[in-house]
Amino acid sequence: xxxxxxxxxxxxxxxxxxxxxxxxxxxxxxxxxxxxxxxxxxxxxxxxxxxxxxxxxxxxxxx
Amino acid sequence: xxxxxxxxxxxxxxxxxxxxxxxxxxxxxxxxxxxxxxxxxxxxxxxxxxxxxxxxxxxxxxx
Numbered sequence: 001x002x003x004x005x006x007x008x009x010x011x012x013x014x015x016x017x018x019x020x021x022x023x024x025x026x027x028x029x030x031x032x033x034x035x036x037x038x039x040x041x042x043x044x045x046x047x048x049x050x051x052x053x054x055x056x057x058x059x060x061x062x063x
Numbered sequence: 064x065x066x067x068x069x070x071x072x073x074x075x076x077x078x079x080x081x082x083x084x085x086x087x088x089x090x091x092x093x094x095x096x097x098x099x100x101x102x103x104x105x106x107x108x109x110x111x112x113x114x115x116x117x118x119x120x121x122x123x124x125x126x
Contacts, residue, residue, distance in 0.1 A: 043106035
């Protein structure tokens with residue numbers, strides 16, 4: 001029984017290490033998601049600016 | 064000792080559930096990252112197309 005308990009304690013330690021690792025991975029992915037979302041916002045703004053410029057340029061052409 | 068062993072077994076079960084949950088979260092975040100990267104690629108292409116069009120239009124203007 002003592003041996004079984006020692007084994008389970010070791011298993012628990014390993015699980016806790018795995019949990020720490022998974023949580024670290026989650027944090028890293030969260031950071032990546034934030035960066036990607038920020039980049040996406042920049043590109044969206046650039047596309048909108050560009051569309052507005054094209055519309056304005058077309059409007060001038062057709063005056 | 065029997066009780067301690069039962070307790071550790073219960074703790075192990077809880078850790079395993081938490082690990083399953085964390086792995087599910089990781090999978091979801093991976094999917095989100097793939098989606099964001101795809102969207103980003105689309106916007107990048109749109110910006111490049113738009114810049115090319117502007118450059119071409121400018122070249123025509125200055126002929």
